[in-house]
Amino acid sequence: MVTKSPLISIFLNNNNITIGRNLFSALKPFLESFRDLAPIVAVIAFFQLVVLQQPIPNFIDILIGLLFVVAGLTLFIRGLEMGLFPIGEAMAYAFARKGSAAWLLLFAFALGFGTTVAEPALIAVAAEAASVAASAEVIADVAEAKQGYAFGLRMTVAFSVGVALIIGVLRILKGWPLHYLIIGGYIAVVIMTFFAPEEIIGIAYDSGGVTTSTITVPLVTALGVGLASSIKGRNPMLDGFGLIAFASLSPMFFVMVYGMTF
Amino acid sequence: MDWLQLTWDTILATIVDVLPIIVILFGFQLFVIRRPIPNLQRVLVGFVYVLMGLALFLVGLEKALFPLGKLMATQLTDPEFIARVSGHVAETLRWQDYYWVYIFAAAIGFATTIAEPSLIAVAMKASDVSGGAISVWGLRIAVAIGVAFGISLGTFRIVTGTPLHYYIIVGYSIVIIQTFFAPRMIVPLAYDSGGVTTSTVTVPLVAALGLGLASTVPGRSPLIDGFGLIAFASLFPIISVMAYAQISEWRARQKQSTLSNQDETN
Numbered sequence: 001m002v003t004k005s006p007l008i009s010i011f012l013n014n015n016n017i018t019i020g021r022n023l024f025s026a027l028k029p030f031l032e033s034f035r036d037l038a039p040i041v042a043v044i045a046f047f048q049l050v051v052l053q054q055p056i057p058n059f060i061d062i063l064i065g066l067l068f069v070v071a072g073l074t075l076f077i078r079g080l081e082m083g084l085f086p087i088g089e090a091m092a093y094a095f096a097r098k099g100s101a102a103w104l105l106l107f108a109f110a111l112g113f114g115t116t117v118a119e120p121a122l123i124a125v126a127a128e129a130a131s132v133a134a135s136a137e138v139i140a141d142v143a144e145a146k147q148g149y150a151f152g153l154r155m156t157v158a159f160s161v162g163v164a165l166i167i168g169v170l171r172i173l174k175g176w177p178l179h180y181l182i183i184g185g186y187i188a189v190v191i192m193t194f195f196a197p198e199e200i201i202g203i204a205y206d207s208g209g210v211t212t213s214t215i216t217v218p219l220v221t222a223l224g225v226g227l228a229s230s231i232k233g234r235n236p237m238l239d240g241f242g243l244i245a246f247a248s249l250s251p252m253f254f255v256m257v258y259g260m261t262f
Numbered sequence: 263m264d265w266l267q268l269t270w271d272t273i274l275a276t277i278v279d280v281l282p283i284i285v286i287l288f289g290f291q292l293f294v295i296r297r298p299i300p301n302l303q304r305v306l307v308g309f310v311y312v313l314m315g316l317a318l319f320l321v322g323l324e325k326a327l328f329p330l331g332k333l334m335a336t337q338l339t340d341p342e343f344i345a346r347v348s349g350h351v352a353e354t355l356r357w358q359d360y361y362w363v364y365i366f367a368a369a370i371g372f373a374t375t376i377a378e379p380s381l382i383a384v385a386m387k388a389s390d391v392s393g394g395a396i397s398v399w400g401l402r403i404a405v406a407i408g409v410a411f412g413i414s415l416g417t418f419r420i421v422t423g424t425p426l427h428y429y430i431i432v433g434y435s436i437v438i439i440q441t442f443f444a445p446r447m448i449v450p451l452a453y454d455s456g457g458v459t460t461s462t463v464t465v466p467l468v469a470a471l472g473l474g475l476a477s478t479v480p481g482r483s484p485l486i487d488g489f490g491l492i493a494f495a496s497l498f499p500i501i502s503v504m505a506y507a508q509i510s511e512w513r514a515r516q517k518q519s520t521l522s523n524q525d526e527t528n
Contacts, residue, residue, distance in 0.1 A: 080383055087287060193427045209457065
């Protein structure tokens, strides 16, 4: 009994620790998602209760909604690590091994165009831009003209993101320094600002930010980092990042060009 | 029933959004690369997680946070509220009287950026690639500070009605100058962090704020002045991320020099 008990207690203790750890590691992603959301909840609660001094409406609905958000964020991050990151990197390695730049560039264009053309945020911005154009009497204030304008704008932005990813991938292949290209892009945007019609400028500047969606970003980042790590002489930190920067810069330029054609 | 319907609709909408990406990925995989995908089953499960996760996330936001956040944006920009807290009559409001709007803009910009899934993804990747030299939280907080400052300045611009492009040009000039002084490794990541900040969570709330302000401030048109906040939110993180790296480098150098000073005195 005396000789046995220390062993048993060690065994039990270990077991307790592992159970505790397992439970903790299972809950940890959820706790992290809670922590990610805590600031939004705090800001909204503070402004509602202290500044506006109003009660929080539909309290139960909000609680259920928060649980949905936490569960969704947790699943999304798990899925990133299991699906989006590995496939982005696997494809980058496969293209690098295959050695065909033409296919890689076509893939980059397809990814940029395909992910942007159906982007809901872009559809919303394009529709709003059409109303602005109609009120500025650039196009006729009828549904047909507005739809045509919005469609043209969406195609322009999608095309420009496709072109941006081609330039971005070419840069990784060739090892061009990013900042010269981006600074050149900024200068082009600034020069265009003085020639583009005034009502398009706000939309053009905003369109850079709305093109990169939640699924495109991880995929494109994994592609860039994967390419930079599989090509000799490229540094994943210096050369792998930067694709998103191109994808958010080029729509500004092309949308202003689009505005000038009317 | 309402919840179920909304969840189902959102899942379908998310699938439609993701469909082009899936077609492109698997099309190239099958016809160009012609190699089996490693761990195919795991990757597919991952895709299902991403889809379901994004759909649940959007439903939750739509039900819980967006209605309240948007309502709040309209209430805070309401001239009556501004007149009440500032003690001025609605016709004689000055830009200083909108201080709660600026504070709200900064707070909501910071908070939504911390929860932005695409920023979490990029931060995870950056921490991974840099071997932990860039911490996930360091990057996320640096970006969030940039967005907070950007959106706050953006609301100030709408209230005062100054032209957007002046701010953007000054912002670009700062970025260009910083580029030549910041640690080389951070520059590409900093440029990228401009584009990732504004997606699922930030855009709807910020758009509501811009629209609310532009339609209530006298002399502003929601169609012209309502735009521009997203542009601010994607410009200032570039500056704040480079600044974060510059400050970390400077502090590391300070520490090193005090250490070597100590060595000398010893």
